[in-house]
Amino acid sequence: MKIVKEALAGTLESSDLLVKVSPGPGTGLEVVISSEVMQQFGAQIDRVVRDTLARLGVTAGLVVVEDKGALDCAIRARVQTAVMRGAEAKTINWSALS
Template sequence: MKINKPAKAGTLESNDILIMVMPNDKDGIELELESVVMKQFGKQIKKTILDKVNELGVKSAVIKAQDKGALDYTIKARVETALRRAL
């Protein structure tokens, strides 16, 4: 999958996550995460995002995530939606 344009999915409501995806001039995935539960679950949120990105075969993208306590299935759904919108 090649990211062609900026796209986003999700909201800043409680128990949701806003995922913004942009093309990256360089190879690789750049992930920026802000979360209200960063100390407790920051590593797990990053892993969930990157696992979904890898599953979809994206090799280059800038991803910005603003988490408000979303569960894993919500994170996966938002990441997939944003990536598909960016194609």
Template sequence: MEIIRTGMAGTMESSDINVVIEKQEAKGIKIYLNSSVEKQFGDQIRKVILETLEDLKVTNVVVRAVDRGALDCTIRARVQSAVMRAANKENELDWEVL
């Protein structure tokens, strides 16, 4: 999926995550994570972000995430929403549960 602008989803409230997706010219995915539970769950949060981007076929982006203890399902939903906004395809996400 092609990222054409910056997309953002989420809040700074407890149990949520704020995700910003930006296009980058360099190859690959860079994830910058600031989390109140990073020592315990930082690897898992990065894994969920990366898997969600891979499922959406997103490459060459920078992800900036500020986590306040979000569950995996919330992380996935915020990343999906930010990507769709960044790709200008907000109304095209298939919300079917896999």
């Protein structure tokens, strides 16, 4: 998927996260993560975000994650939603959303 516009998903409530996607300034993929639990779970959050982006075929853009202690399933869901909104996807490839 190609991100063509800015999009958001999520909230800044406790145990949730806010994901912002936008077309990147360059050709690559930039992921910026801010989390209250970065020391303990930063590597896992990064892994889940990047894995989800790879499953969706996102290779370029800017992804900003502001985490407030969300579980992996919430991270995946918020990233998927933000990317689909940013890509203006009209159909859903359910097999990529596992």
